[in-house]
Amino acid sequence: MIEAGFFYEALVNRGVGFFTGVPDSLLKSFCAYITDHIDATQHIIAVNEGAAIGLAAGYHLASGNIPLVYMQNSGLGNATNPLLSLADAEVYSIPMILVIGWRGERGVHDEPQHIKQGKVTCVLLEDMEIPYADLSDEKDEAAEQIERAFRWIAKTNAPFAFVVRKNIFAPYTLQKNEAIEAKMSREEAIEEVLRTAPESGVFISTTGMASREVYELREKHGYGHARDFLTVGSMGHASSVALGIALQRPELPVICLDGDGAVLMHMGALAAIGVKKPRNLRHIVLNNGAHDSVGGQPTIAPNIDLPGIARACGYVNVYSTQTAAELRAALEANHDALTFIEVRVRKGARKDLGRPKSTPLENKMELMNYIGGLS
16 A cells, blocks of 8 residues: 555645545545645535546646546546547647546456446546556555656646556545534435335435435335335436436426435536426435545535525425424425425444445336336
């Protein structure tokens, strides 16, 4: 393993002055070290990876210096367009360091949603003609890779990537880890929603801890899993999946369990939902102000008015809740119109939280069979 501080100092000493990106569990020690050691004006946790490339480009245009963008390899999907049409050497030629967590690495057990992404990560970089190094866990070799990266940037004025496997960075604990004050945990809030929701309703849950908690709570209460779609990947798209179902089956109650980081990642979905106004859709955002599944790095959600944004987008019934009683009252209201419910919850999850035992394909077919059986 290498120390996050060693990697950080090697980059800063070569002129990197700005850091942005979306946190990843494989990079959490590095992200935590950045948060603790650089001024907040020079480190922005972006709403999505494409936005991070744009921020990095703006920094370079204003300063002439080299930015760094970090992400999970799933984020390459969001970043591909600005990498090719903005940063590429044949367009604006924006130099930057990319640090990419390699989930789904060949030969390493990982979750289903990471396997395909892991297979094609390096292929994508090669197709985009972005040179990369598989970051070494040996300090001397890593130092040589860093030198090679900056020689490339000096020669081409174009991006260079570091692909980071599991356990490359030694553990580092975030010191600036501010607690979010809230009455409920996320799991307690989800349990309240599951208990109160219409019996025929279907649930679309966002990626990460929320879907794992939905699965575990179904097991706990013996509810079965046929009414749930666990959006284990595709962060930020659960609400669009829910909209697609709600529009096709207007007689079916559809409940989307979303997260604050996911909503921020693709906030345009709120506008699409608000314009269509499906009467049968309840959009519930569990706001803990953190990217909880990948290390607890903060989001900007506590500093903005998500219910106000939903209202402006066209949601009809809008609530902000903090207690179980407030959440229950919002859920039990006689809704016959598009509804948005923000639930303020604490960071963190229980240590023994399990993972779904069914495959994504099994989950999909069980839900489709349930919906089809209602016809």
